[in-house]
Amino acid sequence: MEQPRTALxxxxxxxxxxxxxxxxxxxxxRRSVLLVPTAEGGxxxxxxxxxxxxCGFTDEAALARFALHHGSGDRPxxxxxxxxxxxxxxxxxxxxEPAGLAVDIATEDGSMFFPPVAGIVPDGVALDVDAEGNAR
Structure with a gap:
C-alpha cells in the first residue's frame, strides 16, 4: 500500500x-519537518x-529513493x-556561500528547489537583494 503524501x-x-x-x-x-542526511558531521x-x-526529504520513502540512487540503499x-x-x-x-534547499531530489516529478532568494531565505543571504536590502 502506498504511503500518503505529506502536506509539503x-x-x-x-x-x-x-x-x-x-x-x-x-x-x-517552512512548517514541514524534513529529513536531511548527515555526512562527516554536517x-x-x-x-x-x-x-x-x-538536500531534504519529506519522508523516509523519499530518503530511501535518494539512498538507492547513490548506491547505498543497503545501509542505513x-x-x-x-x-x-x-x-x-x-x-x-x-x-x-549561496545556498538553498532541494526537496525530494530523487522523487521523479516530485522534487522542488527553494533557491537563495528573498521570501525564501533571509534578505542578508538572498542573491536577489543588494547590501542595502533593495531588490536587484
Missing part, C-alpha cells in the same frame, strides 16, 4: 501541475550552478529531522 509533497505536486500558490508552498516548506549537500543545495542513513524554517533561516545563512 502535496503543495509541490500542485506547484508542478501549475495550480499551486507559491506563497502556500513556501509556507508549507548536513548532506550538493553544489550546482554556483549554489550549495541542502543517518539523518537529522529539521523544520524547513530552521534550514532556510539558520543553516543557509551559516554557510558563507
Amino acid at each position: 509533497a502535496e503543495r509541490i505536486a500542485e506547484q508542478r501541475a501549475g495550480v499551486g500558490d507559491p506563497r502556500a508552498l513556501v509556507g508549507e516548506m 548536513l548532506w549537500s550538493a553544489r550546482s550552478g554556483g549554489v550549495r543545495w541542502i 542513513w543517518e539523518f537529522a529531522a529539521l523544520l524547513g524554517a530552521r534550514i532556510v533561516d539558520e543553516v543557509v545563512p551559516s554557510l558563507d
